[in-house]
Amino acid sequence: MFKKVFQITHSLLLVIAAFAAQATSHDESPSFKALPLTDNISMLQGRGGNLAVLSGKQGILLIDDDFKAMSDALKAELSNYGGLDKLTYIINTHWHGDHTQGNLALGDHAQIVAHDNVRTRLLTRQEIKLFNMVSEPYPEAALPSITYQQAMTLYINGEEINVVHYPNGHTDGDSIVYFKNANVVHMGDHFFSGFFPFVDISSGGNVLKMAANIEAVLHRVDDQTKIIPGHGPLSSKSDLRAFHEMLVGTAAEVKAMKDKGMSQEQAQKEGLSDQWNEWTDGFLSTESWIGIVYQSL
Ligand SMILES: [Zn+2]
Numbered sequence: 050m051f052k053k054v055f056q057i058t059h060s061l062l063l064v065i066a067a068f069a070a071q072a073t074s075h076d077e078s079p080s081f082k083a084l085p086l087t088d089n090i091s092m093l094q095g096r097g098g099n100l101a102v103l104s105g106k107q108g109i110l111l112i113d114d115d116f117k118a119m120s121d122a123l124k125a126e127l128s129n130y131g132g133l134d135k136l137t138y139i140i141n142t143h144w145h146g147d148h149t150q151g152n153l154a155l156g157d158h159a160q161i162v163a164h165d166n167v168r169t170r171l172l173t174r175q176e177i178k179l180f181n182m183v184s185e186p187y188p189e190a191a192l193p194s195i196t197y198q199q200a201m202t203l204y205i206n207g208e209e210i211n212v213v214h215y216p217n218g219h220t221d222g223d224s225i226v227y228f229k230n231a232n233v234v235h236m237g238d239h240f241f242s243g244f245f246p247f248v249d250i251s252s253g254g255n256v257l258k259m260a261a262n263i264e265a266v267l268h269r270v271d272d273q274t275k276i277i278p279g280h281g282p283l284s285s286k287s288d289l290r291a292f293h294e295m296l297v298g299t300a301a302e303v304k305a306m307k308d309k310g311m312s313q314e315q316a317q318k319e320g321l322s323d324q325w326n327e328w329t330d331g332f333l334s335t336e337s338w339i340g341i342v343y344q345s346l
Contacts, residue, residue, distance in 0.1 A: 079119050081126040086275050087231045095119045097147025098279045101235045104130035105206030108137030112235045114151025123151055133158050142237025143220045144170040152191035163193035164214045166222030215262035221253025235277045242281030242288050244331040245338040256345035260296040303342040313343040
């Protein structure tokens, strides 16, 4: 059954690999690029969503775990932080395969932590129509074993990790993870740094709610905070603010078109003002983005 799933999801991998090209080397064998952020926290970039790893005496905490095709490379990368035996927690920021398929290989070694709705979605068949992608139910060992509804805190290696749910942004099960002492934040897919994001309407995502959630995050971080986006390079508060302005600004333009009675297709034909052109760089076309915004209104 899983063979079939991964054949289908391979097409998503190609789509995402294309836009994540800046994070992907041209090497034949997949590997991770590690960027140390503090003494014991690093950002890892593979082919799917960005990862974070916290290591120390009490074990390894991993945020997200990339595609299945990256699992061998991820195991190899983790050997730099003490190895699989030290893996203690995996946090899944949301259910998408480019952030959770590593659960299939690593789930036996760690407790998987996520919002309630991530477990619910991974228990059943999921579909993302925009990418023509289907995800079959995950086996027990790859499912989140610890779930929460609004917020939870983990203490490991002298760090306080606040895992906070922000409703209906990128999906209906998103977590944003704050490393309190280190002043590092992993945004999950609430943040695509520098380009139009995918917002999964069919999984309960919504552009306007995503913007409201990010506004709340902007109140919680400062100019020194190291911000790990779901996709794109390590970022700062000003990058997150620019992303927020783009969400609000493009939503206002699409709303104005909708209010004039234009259909989604007409709005897509009309386009956005030129100031947003650079946000098409890397992933979604303006047309696709207008469609996502239109459906969020
Ligand atoms: Zn996602």
